[in-house]
Amino acid sequence: MSLGLSDAKPHFFINFKPTLLTSSRLFWIKIPLNHLTRLFSTAPLSFKLKINQSMNVMVDPSLWQALLLTIKLSAVVTLILLLIGTPLAWWLSRTQSILKAPVAAIIALPLVLPPTVLGFYLLLSMGPEGFIGQFTKWTGIGTLPFTFWGLVIASVVYSLPFMVQPLQNAFESITHRPMEVAATLGASPIDAFFTIAIPMAFPGFLTASVMTFAHTVGEFGVVLMIGGNLPGETRLASIQIYDYVEAMEYAQAHALAGIMVAFSFIVLLLLQIWRPVTRKGV
Numbered sequence: 288m289s290l291g292l293s294d295a296k297p298h299f300f301i302n303f304k305p306t307l308l309t310s311s312r313l314f315w316i317k318i319p320l321n322h323l324t325r326l327f328s329t330a331p332l333s334f335k336l337k338i339n340q341s342m343n344v345m346v347d348p349s350l351w352q353a354l355l356l357t358i359k360l361s362a363v364v365t366l367i368l369l370l371i372g373t374p375l376a377w378w379l380s381r382t383q384s385i386l387k388a389p390v391a392a393i394i395a396l397p398l399v400l401p402p403t404v405l406g407f408y409l410l411l412s413m414g415p416e417g418f419i420g421q422f423t424k425w426t427g428i429g430t431l432p433f434t435f436w437g438l439v440i441a442s443v444v445y446s447l448p449f450m451v452q453p454l455q456n457a458f459e460s461i462t463h464r465p466m467e468v469a470a471t472l473g474a475s476p477i478d479a480f481f482t483i484a485i486p487m488a489f490p491g492f493l494t495a496s497v498m499t500f501a502h503t504v505g506e507f508g509v510v511l512m513i514g515g516n517l518p519g520e521t522r523l524a525s526i527q528i529y530d531y532v533e534a535m536e537y538a539q540a541h542a543l544a545g546i547m548v549a550f551s552f553i554v555l556l557l558l559q560i561w562r563p564v565t566r567k568g569v
Contacts, residue, residue, distance in 0.1 A: 350543055352519055353527035360435070360523065361503040364442040368450040368499055369492075371443070376454035377480070395452070397445045402508030409441050410512055433515045438523075441513040442503050449498045457491020458484065494558065501554050504547065 379391060397405055413419045413431045419440075420430050431437035461484055469479035485492070507525040514521030516530065524543060531540035 347539055347542075349518065349522075349527060350539060353522055353524045353543070354546070356435075356519070356522065357504055357524040360438055360442060361500045363439055364446055364503045365450075365496055365500045367439070367443055368446060369496065372447065372450035372454055372495065373485075373492075376451045377458050377484070379451070379455045380458035395448050398448050402445070402506075403512060405445060406441065406509040406512030409444060409509070413437060413440065413513070432513055433517060433521060435514075435520060438510050438514045438521055441509050442506060445506060445509045446499050446502050449502045450495045453491050453495035453498065454488065457488035457494075460491075461487050493561070497554055497558055501551060504550065 375390075375394070379387060410432055411417050413423075415421075415424070415430055423429060423431055431440060465483050465487065466479050469483050470476075474482065505525060506523070507529070510521070510523055511526055514523075516522050516526055522530070524547060528540050528543050528547075531537070531543065
């Protein structure tokens with residue numbers, strides 16, 4: 288008895304037992320297999336095109352220029368805020384002054400203000416008629432808007448709460464007892480601060496530094512108003528993505544946005560993984 292297999296191609300029946308096949312089953316099996324054959328035959332070409340397109344995007348000099356400038360800005364801002372935010376957070380965690388609440392509110396303003404509002408007033412203050420602009424002109428530096436250091440000042444102000452608040456929480460978790468013991472052993476307040484407070488607040492320093500760096504990477508409104516869009520000077524990654532979208536270069540926008548999403552996710556993931564470890568260590 289014939290099963291109608293004489294006109295069939297042998298590779299259609301790999302992984303199937305011939306004794307289980309009938310002519311009706313053969314008809315239904317041939318359709319998806321033929322479809323898969325056509326799919327596999329065209330897949331390598333499309334895959335190569337995707338790879339070539341991705342390679343062309345990743346070698347775009349403007350993409351890497353914007354990324355490197357963003358990393359440079361974030362690193363400089365983080366270092367400056369470590370120097371400014373540490374004594375400020377220590378003072379907020381220890382003082383009983385009536386100025387504590389107003390100072391804390393001013394530090395937290397960038398969390399609630401629209402970036403364009405903050406950028407507008409920073410632009411006025413750093414302009415030729417602003418008090419910062421007049422000071423920089425008097426010192427011979429010139430005006431700061433549309434320069435890298437203008438971006439630094441704007442980012443320091445905008446990211447200040449992301450440095451100060453975690454440090455303040457870390458310092459407030461340190462009781463007065465360790466500092467008092469250090470004082471009885473002859474340590475000066477500065478010695479006690481560097482040998483007792485800072486090591487005990489190290490998790491807060493790490494959290495504050497990571498959050499400040501990541502927040503600076505993602506800035507857009509403030510840096511656009513202060514720095515504009517100068518290639519190699521003030522064009523950051525977030526602004527470069529905006530330029531790509533405006534030019535309808537979606538492949539480049541996808542690549543740069545994907546890099547920033549991956550970076551942000553990895554940073555937050557490592558921070559979440561690290562926190563339980565430090566708590567167990569404590």
